[in-house]
Amino acid sequence: MHNFSDQCLDLARSLLGNNLQHINEDGTVTPAPNEESRVDEPGHAALAIGEFFRATGEVELGEYDLFDLSARCVTQQAFTEEANDNGMAYAALGLLSFGASKERNAVWERLQDPTREQLDRCLLSKTDHDNHFQAFNIAKSVARFSFGLTKKDDTGKVIDQFVDRIEENSSAGFCNDDPKSPCGTFDLYGVLSFIFIRQALQLHANVHLKDRKLPKLRTFAEKYLKMLPDMTRQDGLGWNYGRSVGAYGQLHCISLILQGMRDQWIAPEKISLYLDTLRRLFQYFFVTYIDQEKGDLVIRDNERNTVPNHTTRMANFDAARYLCQWSRLAKVIGGSLGVPPPNRSKVAGRFVIFDKSHKKEHGLFLYRDENLGVQYQLPIIGPGEPQSSDNLAFPHCSGIFDWPVNKYLPVMLPELTFGDTVTIPSYYGKNCVTGIGLKKSLYLRFEQPELIKTDGTFANGIGSCQVQWNFGEGKVQSEFVFKVKNQISMDKMRLALVIGSPHDSYRLGTTLRQGPEGLRANVEVDDFQANWGSFETVSENPDYKGYAGNVHYVQYLVRDHPLIMRPGQQYKLVLTYEPDVAFADE
Known part of the structure; x- marks a missing residue:
């Protein structure tokens, strides 16, 4: 792992070297072209610099004085008018990285008295959160106690609150990041929460608290850890559904694995499996998102995009921070990444339950x-905010089954319109069942006793839907059966197929794309009597981009005239896909 450690540190040095120049005299961060700054960017920069100091012990990088830059960023974050738990938490941990007490902290010494007083006020003010922002409260508590700004350490209490919220909002112990909405959102932010809390505890002045709280956190973090080997595709693509994936879908997964190894949460017989997963995740991240000539992280360009609230500067500082963290952890873990991949079954599927109640169920089918090299992630989770295709219940697989970032399309799902009500068979299920079907195919079946609108609220009283997805022998079949409770006019039905590709230059040779035969989509049963529209070319349209590569075509299966739907009758739509799976460089 020492070679891996050195590689991470070299890359972090390059990322920081290219991005420290964007920190201004007042600690603000100059945005990348065509982007706007976030108020929490100084905090992200401070933590990246702090992690670099922890990893290397160096106080300068090129011509930059790291103590001075950190002090500027922390000061700017403390006096930002817009209260920001995120930025303050990052800035606080960045400050702690230079020393766990203010007497031995060179950056604290450079802060002026008004800044120290303002920091105390910022760290004291905590808004109670029921989502991943609670992790930032934990970091603020850690910093406040470690710097001696309070004699009473409430970190343990805030961690207990975080855990209580998980148990309140998920029967299976996963983080629901949108507990107030009708359907829970179980996405990558759960992983982020545990990584951030673990990092905060590592910096806590009281090491005994870490030892007391880690077993409790492990119970929940392990659930995510166990998903990762099954989520990682042969080319290394990691977490690939929900908002804010892309580069962060790789970064968070790698961090969780390395933290798990350091804390010995991974059984010895599983180490080779996780090392193989780690190696693939890192390789995909390095080739897909790093501009190796300039040494920059690229999350937006003319072929790809990401969520609006992720800026290029923030992502670069976050990546540098993670790389420094990986470098430290890899040295502690030791061993080698060059382990042979473990022998395991070539074909597998399982349903991870996130939440189960008498009314609805959420989960993820892997x-x-x-x-073939394919790996599908089919989430049954709420839409979250803002509405997009990221959370829809279709088999996410970049390069094969693509979808546009920041844009809602009914990808592979029939969207039914009844007057002002637009429904889609996604977001929740009931009686979710997986099993083995014909010819050893695996299936996921679930019901929707009430149809659900595209905004994630229930369309009570209209009808119900049964959904079944089958996977096997290179084929994917989707089956939707609709019933209505009373006679009603359906104004429109549409289903979208999205055809994208890997990035032209930032890609692995073994990453997946569609071959010349395409998806080979076939409508087997269609009681809606819909028709395929012509391909819409969107290659040059900035609204149609993926997280890793471009989106080129969209084709709709549409019925655009009314259909009178009657109770007691089934309306079935069955499609099969036999994607022509090829490698990018074939």
Whole structure:
């Protein structure tokens, strides 16, 4: 792991070297072209610099004095008019990275008295959160106690609150990041929460608190850890559904694995599996998101995009921070990444339950076929905010089954319109069942006793839907059966197929794309009597981009005239796909 450690540190040095120049005299960060700054960017920069100091012990990088830059960023974050738990938490941990007490902290010494007083006020003010922002409260508590700004350490209490919220909002112990909405959102922010809390505890002045709280956190963090080997595709693509994936879908997964190894949460017999997963995740991240000539992280360009609230500067500082963290952890873990991949079944599928109640169920179906190299992630989670295609219940697989970032399209799902009500068979299920079907295919079946609108609220009284997805022998079949409770006119039905590709230059040779035969989509049963529209070319349209590569075409299956739907009758739509899976460089 020492080679890996050195590689991470070299890359972090390059990222920081290219981005420290964007920190201004007043601690603000100059945005990248065509982007706007976030108020928490100084905090992200401070933590990246702090992690670099922890990893290297160096006080200068090129011509930059790291103590001075950190002090500027922390000061700017403390006096930002817009209260920001996120930025303040990052800035506080960045400050702590230079020393766990203010008497031995060179950056604290450079802060002026008004800044120290303002920091105390900022760290004291905590808004109670029921989502991943609670992790930032934990970091603020850690910093406040460690710097001696309070004699009473409430970190343990805030961690207990965080855990209580998980248990309140998920029967299976996963983080629901939108507990107030009708359907829970279980996405990558759960992983972020545990990584951030673990990092905060590592910097806590009281090491005994860490020892007391880690077993409790492990119970929940391990659930995510166990998902990662099944989520990682043969080319290394990691977490690939929900908002804010892309580069962060790789970064968070790698961090969680390394933290798990350091804390010995991974059983010895599983180490080779996780090392293989780690190696692939890192390789995909390095080749897909790093401009190796300039040494920059690229999350937006003319072929790809990401969520609006992720800026290029923030992502670069976050990546540098993670790389420094990986470098430290890899040295502690030791060993080698050059382990042979473990022997395991080539084809597997499982349903991870996130939440189950008498009214609804949420979860994630993971299917992999290593003979073809595909790995599908089919989430049944709420839409979150803002509405997009990221959370829809179709098999996410970049390069094969693509979708546009920041844009809602009914990808592979029939969207039914009844007057002002637009419904889609996604977001929640009931009686979710997985099993083995014909010819050893694996299926996921669930019901929707009430149809659900595209905004995630229930369309009570209209009808119900049964959904079944089958996976096997290179084929994917989707089956939707609708019933209505009373006679009603359906004004429109549409289903979208999105055809994208990997990035032209930032990609692995073994990353997946569609071959010349495409998706080979076929409508087997269609009681809606819909028709395929012509391909819409969107290659040059800035609204249609993926997280890793471009989106080129969209094709709709549409019925655009009314259909009178009657109770007691089934309306079935069955499609099969046999994607022509090829490698990018074939």
